[in-house]
Amino acid sequence: GESVGLHLPTLSVQEGDNSIINCAYSNSASDYFIWYKQESGKGPQFIIDIRSNMDKRQGQRVTVLLNKTVKHLSLQIAATQPGDSAVYFCAENYSGNTPLVFGKGTRLSVIA
């Protein structure tokens, strides 16, 4: 499969622990934020999104937190599983009519 992100920051967590992946975004006017998961050899897969009128949103085992004051976004994964091992990207968007801007990604490695 593809080798995506050989030189990316890596977060290693024990199976069953919670994971927190952080992202600093660049545009204070961005109003829509997304987290994607990319497994080796595959395209990015949507995980969860959040709009700027919220500071927290929960999905199944995942929570996204948005701090607009410091332009920070985080993804929390509860009870991390081996299948969560992947590269995680945050992306930001302004107004819906401009392209998504992706961060460089973080590799999550789950230790069984």
Add this chain to the structure above:
Amino acid sequence: GAGVSQSPSNKVTEKGKDVELRCDPISGHTALYWYRQRLGQGLEFLIYFQGNSAPDKSGLPSDRFSAERTGESVSTLTIQRTQQEDSAVYLCASSFEHHSDTQYFGPGTRLTVL
């Protein structure tokens, strides 16, 4: 239903040759995007098609890059006179309408220019 598909999955070419990459979006999605992903990097936006509107080509890195889309279906990304720095994974995505609608990605085409 079927997701976004891309072909070929891998392409090895010699410097100076032209290559054509294909994307089949999800049926009913009016928006289609091409991105480039270099090793160890995030995704770089290349081009965006939305319905019958003029495409947003603002991300194309040079005039060697071009893309076409037939109606709301297949798109092809063409790279002319390939250079070694063009080596990357080229990803296609489609969404219902806008950039802020959930974008569904294909598996990508890995291009290697020797």
